[in-house]
Amino acid sequence: MTAQGKVSLRALEGIPDIHPGDDLAGILIENLKRQNRPLKDGDILVIAHKVVSKAEGQIVELANITPEAEALELAEKIHKDPRKVEVILRESTRVVRAMKRPDQQEGTLIAEHRLGFICANAAVDESNVGREDTVILLPKDPDASAHRLCARLQDAFGVRVGVVITDTFGRPWRLGLVNVAIGLAQVPARIDMVGERDAFGRELSVTMPALADELAAASGLVMGKSDKTPAVLFSGVEWQTCDSSAGQLIRPQQEDMFR
């Protein structure tokens, strides 16, 4: 929408702790209005999934979980609470790898989440829950969550905006964590540059910047994991609204050259 070559990102300060049933969209709108920062056309709000999951009640009390045989076996192998393993398996379509490094107190399951994302522990998270013995799942349908938030934000401010919901993933081959997009509204997952030409006229046959993941990773620059800053406002990004899904960032298994 803009093409100024300048982007700014700012964490929304003062978002309260979110609880099941909270009106997250209303809280974000109120925060933006209170800070006298109405959304402008083309702004993008990047939101950590945890507050979305909490508002939607995607919290599991481990006391209510009875692990089945597969969970008990894996838990034994990687020294992990079998109830957590059970929750991870329920969120997964397959376990890619189960392992425990010597320096880990408890091991990790690399799993394919039912939504297709491959990540540690099927994105089941036990930090920032606020209670012991509870874990947080991804939203049931993160794209739908993003669309609901986006619609409310657009209604409140009367402009076109985008929403990216993120989680923090580890990566094959590279150390350190980055945020990635797991839910999208209006923001393109990737910019398809197939057929465009580079600065010297050579056809760029395979260049597809992952715009949504660039936004997600950038949000980590101001979204402190230990801070209560789960929402980051981007201005100045060059993008066009489209009918997107975070699923468009998942590489089909048959074309994954990196396996």
Added chain:
Amino acid sequence: MTAQGKVSLRALEGIPDIHPGDDLAGILIENLKRQNRPLKDGDILVIAHKVVSKAEGQIVELANITPEAEALELAEKIHKDPRKVEVILRESTRVVRAMKRPDQQEGTLIAEHRLGFICANAAVDESNVGREDTVILLPKDPDASAHRLCARLQDAFGVRVGVVITDTFGRPWRLGLVNVAIGLAQVPARIDMVGERDAFGRELSVTMPALADELAAASGLVMGKSDKTPAVLFSGVEWQTCDSSAGQLIRPQQEDMFR
């Protein structure tokens, strides 16, 4: 250095095409001065490796390359210029996978670069060279390149700054390309949060945001692949100078749970 929760990034406009022997640091300094934008304490300059590689003469004329037997065999298998394959093999310590998808005109070698990065074609690049039958390699020692640039920038403006040199990588499991850090000066590769606590006091045992990769990915928001904007200036990032290396972003093979 700052902690305002607000970051801005801006592409440096008007960087000319770079040729072997060009004084890239001088060109960047002149550009910043001409735009009346002196570097401030804590600024970070993120630079696409291609201009660094070109200035350093890391360009190979394929006409001068005689492929050996291994290159000829792989080239046949994946339908790729055997001279390119030879250059890729010379840059690599091992080939992770050689393949050609039905939709590809020529195939791809996923290879471990001699610097440890695992990426397509050992980062040997044939776009944006400006001449047919030439390819660009990574800088010989990207950390050293970053340090030289950083020292010149600091001298010119009398402030502490950081430099990140990037390349554009594909990713296992996720579609679309993102920029990653392949050379660092002063900017931490990762922020080690081991032992810190999340907002609810739970110890964050494994949270290590990959700051340098967050910066690299964010730079893609304004660093158009087909534009001549190879340098992006970040202001407002919270960071401390340290003795870093992009090698700190490479996951040791024995602890890579994702393989």
